[in-house]
Amino acid sequence: MLDDVLDAADPGAWTALDIAVRGWAWYAPRGLPDAAWVEDTGSGSPGGAGRGLFRSAPRRAASEHDEAAVESRLALALCHPDGRIREAALARAAARPALLPLVVVRAADWAAPVRDKARELLRTALDMGTAVSLAPLILRVGRRERGVYGVELLGEVLRRASSRGRLASLFVHSDRAVRRFAYRLACEESLLSPGRLARAAAWDDDVVVQTVCAEAALAAVREDGDGDYDEVLEPLLAARNPRARSAGVTALRRAGRAERALEFLGDRSAVVRACARYVVRQSGGEPLRRYRELCTEASDPALPPGAVIGLAECGERADAELLYPLLTHPVPAVRARAVAGLRALDVTDVVRLRPLLDDPAPAVVRETTAALLPSAVRLPEAWLTERLGAERPRHVRVAAFRLLDARGGLVRLRTAVGLLGDRDEKLRTWAARSAQAWYPAAVRADVEGRGLLERARGLTGGGC
Template identity: 65%
Template sequence: MGTDIRGGGEAGRRLAAGAAVPDVLDVEDPRAWITLDQGVRSWVAVKLLPTRATIEGTEAAGPRSWPGSPRRPRRLTESQLALALCHRDGRIREAALALAAGHPALWPLVVVRTADWVSPVRDRAREVLRAVLDVDSAVRLAPLILLGARRGRGVFAVDLLDEVLRPAPRDRLAPLFTDADRAVRRFAYRLAVDEGLLSPAELARAACRRADPVVQDVCAEAALAVVAEGGGHDDVLQPLLAARGPRVRAAAVTALRRAGRAERGEEFLADRAGVVRACARYVVRQAGADPLSWYRRRCADPGDPALPPGAVAGLAECGERADAALLWPLVAHPSPTVRARAVAGLRALDVTDVRRLSALLDDPAPGVVRETTVALLASARSLDADALMERLAHGRPRDVRVAAFRLLDARGGLVRLRAAVALLDDPDAGLRQRAGQSVRSWHPTADVPAGASEVSEVGELLDRGRHRFSDYVLRRRKREAGVRG
């Protein structure tokens, strides 16, 4: 779980020196308790830990211990009890559990012990936890219990948590809905859905506001179940249709048909998310309409400034190769997003005109340049190498230079080596790194000329490239050493 057990060992040594638990441990962090448990067991000397006699109160009453001398219980401090609960000796851990019920601050260690590898310790810890766990302590311990579920034998505590919290009133569960731990939030919303603690409208609002996709799905599905039963259209559907999460919008669009509002599906044919567009097309088809005809009408005017990029993407998703005639004019649209979607659409329809697409490598929008590069990669060998080398010049925009190098690198052969060596001293760190990787992995291919001059150039470029790259690595290491110094 990424715990630093050495830090837990240091915390254990401070506890042994008499420090209070809250002073050495972030008691609100569930991982801190697991770290303490592992650290004490691995990094704290046994002589610093409480003994079994100390825990059971069988130490002598005075400085001398004579046969038959009276004994009196010795009260352990909370810090000592915490160490005993983490002791590497299972008998000491089991003995410490008998005292743990009276120390609510140490109940997190009781939770840890419920998954102990020693059966008697585990059984005793489960008895203690069942005896002390109520709604308030369950809410407090929920993050640690759910974290422990990822470890072996952690199911008992999770089942007990569910058993305690399931009958709890909604207001007692409220802190769990906004807990920093997503596992806790997911547990709380699933519990609320199972017990019907939230109304459909509240579930819809939670699906829209929560960033966690699992919570979104749980709440959206529960809210839309009401729509399937014929109610709550406005309170449930409307917020879900306007949600930021595409999965939530997609579920709501699909529910339009069950709600008898399939005609609204057209509103989402041009949605920005592909999954929503796909659901919208299904709803529209179920209503007897043709989404492809809608896309064709929407993309027919290349000068329409209000053309949504989703309509262009949708045309490519369900269109035919003949629809490329509608997409080509859109590569000159004023909106960069529309231009990028048009290029991506042409690639999806497997329509590649190298000459026309090459001109888009100089587009001012980085998104268009990236989509054009991807569309041209398969045709890299047919591109003008000299024109691409010119685009590597320092004065060109970075996205254009990156695109040119990607295409030159895809060409392979001597062209790739020349381009990589040319960028080894480039001021752009990203391009330098890519160029160095290209030089190191370069190998001759069948298209490399075998003439004496070409062979000589290859050798010279490789020597220069490896020398420059070695210098670059050495300079970088010196800079890093200087920063550390």
């Protein structure tokens, strides 16, 4: 019956059941099993089966002895608001493995007698098999004030396994808290090779697992004077996630391969580029010179976009002259990074950036818009309004709206009112918010302003 009403494999289902039963007790206390029913269940008396939850259903007397029905009612008793009933139900649940998840919950109970009894049962029942299946719930309950006991007990049981094979299912578990716990345990007990840890850091999508495994893999190689850096560095340097790549790049210097850091100066991740610059500088190189060399060829299709923004990250305002030719580069990512680099250098040439608002690449238009927002008043209103036309690409229309909205005053209000009936739902919503937030301070007596406000009130339901 428990499987019919909740997902036994979902740790959140058991904690939700516990909360729901206590909330139910406020409205229907007679619907819960009472102390007499719990005692009768333990004594095996058939007379006690009719008490408690199904007291008003005599026709179901034949099913009262059904084990599934008893387990379901014991589950309710284990969540009962009365601590004495919870404690008594624990003794009856000892021989029922299906109720072990609720024993885990009760091991963090606020009532000491209930908590102590549940911990005693949990220590007796928890073996390698149940530890693996209950790990998500134990770790979830472990976040509670009194939940550390279950986490420590889980660690003890898993350490006794002392075998990577027994933990294999936890390394690929869908619950990231379980994977974090398993990998930390494996690192403490040295259950995984440095290469295996490096591969885990490279493919796992959780940043904590990436950090723990990468640091453990590199530490293991350092401790072993004859360790094979290739086994660790190659998976890290080829990883998709920047955290693992940055750890690998930083380790290049210790491994005596600082020259490879030059390959990562143009990485797509800022943290990896920063680590590469550090390694290059420590080995006597000059990252800025390398960036300038890469950005000199404005038409090179192989130019890494990361090298463009990298030039801005460590360059000077004079380096803007190297970025301007890249505004017409054939690769959209390079054009976008060139605009971002100019913004990072605090160099905004409205005349040169303005044509990029019509760029076919949305990323380029977004970066250009962000760069031009502080200078929005220098862009012609009519030119921007023309780009609000329905025939224009959506990213161009959004950019034009953002820039017109940044101008403020009646320009902002006219733009917002003109888009209140637009076919694009998001653009229409943004326009309504802009109109509602507009306040006519300096133009309160302006006829056009009053007229636009009245129109906006009518189109937005009087919200302006």
